[in-house]
Amino acid sequence: MAVELLLDTGAFVALVDRSEKRHDDCVAALDAWTGPIVTTEAVLTETLYLVGPQWRAQRVCLEFILRGAFQLVPSSPKSLQRVAVLMERYRNVPMDFADATLVVLGEELETE
Template structure:
C-alpha cells in the first residue's frame, strides 16, 4: 500500500516563506512528494491566517491551492464526532481544531503520514493508542 502524506499548516508556511527556519527542509520534502497532498479546510484556513501579513507568501499559497496541489480530503460530516472527541481528549495540550481534523484524516486514510512541524503530534494518538506516522524534522 502506498504511503499517503497528509499536510499540516507548518510546512506550508515554511515552504511559502523563505525566511522561515524550516524553509529549506520543507522545500526539499515537498520536492519528493507526489501532488496533490491531502489536507483539510482547517489547515487551509490556518495557513491563510498565518500568512495574512505576508502578501507574497500568501499569494504563492493561493496559487498552489488554485493549481490543485493541496486537496480537502476530510469528510467532516462523517468524522465530526471523532474530531470533537479528540479535542476533548487532548484539551490539556490543547489540541487545535486543525490538529484534530488531521488526526481524524490520518485515521481514515490507510498508510497515512502527517507532514508537520508541530511536536504536539508526538503526543496525539490514533484509535487503539497508536502513534501517528510523521514526516517532520524531529521525526526518525
Template sequence: MVIIDAGPLVALFDRSEHLHRVCRAALEEVHSPLMTTWPALTEAFYFLKGWDVGQRELWDFIQSGGVRVADIPEELHPRMRDLMAKYSDLPMDFADASLVVLAEDLKIRTVFTLDKKDFSQYRPRHCKHFETIP
C-alpha cells in the same frame, strides 16, 4: 497520500521562515499526493499574513493541484471533538483534530508537519503512530 499540516504550508511559501529550505527539500522527496483540511488551510493563510508574503503562492499551489483540500464529513465531527478532549493537555487544536480524523478515515499514516511533538503523541485508530516528515 500524505497529510500536510499548516506549519509546512506556511514555511513553504514564506521565505523568511527559518524552516523554509528544510520544507522545500522535504517536499522534493514526497512522491505522494498531498492532502489537507480547510481548518489547517485557514491556519496557514492566517500565518502567511498577506498576499505578498505567500498567500498568492499558496493559492497557486492549491489551484495547480499541489495539495488537495478535503472536507470533513459531518459524521466525523464527534470524533474530532473526542480527540480534542482526549489531547486537551497538549492541547490539540481544531486543525490538528481535522487532520487526524482525515488520516484515520483515509488510512493515511504519513504527516508532513513541523509539530512533531504533538503528532508523535497522537494515537490514530488505524495505526500505532504517525510517521512524520521532515
C-alpha cells in the same frame, strides 16, 4: 494504492515563507515526494492567518490548492464528530481544531 502525505500548518507556512527556518527542508521534502499531498480546510485557514494579511503570500497558499499540488479534503459531519472527541480527549495538551482535522483525515486514509 498511493500513500498520502498529510500537510500540517507548520510545513505549509514554511513552504510559503522563505524566512522560515525550515523553508529549505520543506521545499526539498516536497520536491522529493511523489505521492499525493493532502490537507484540510482548517489547515488552509490557519496557514492563511499565519502568513499574514499580505495578498501575495495568501495567493501562493491558494495556488498550491488551485493548481492541484495539494488536495484539499473537506470535513464531513462524521469526521467533525471524531474531531470533537479528540479535542475533548486532548484538551489538556491542547489539540487545536486544525491538528484534530489532520488526525482524523489520517485515520480515514489509514496513513501511518
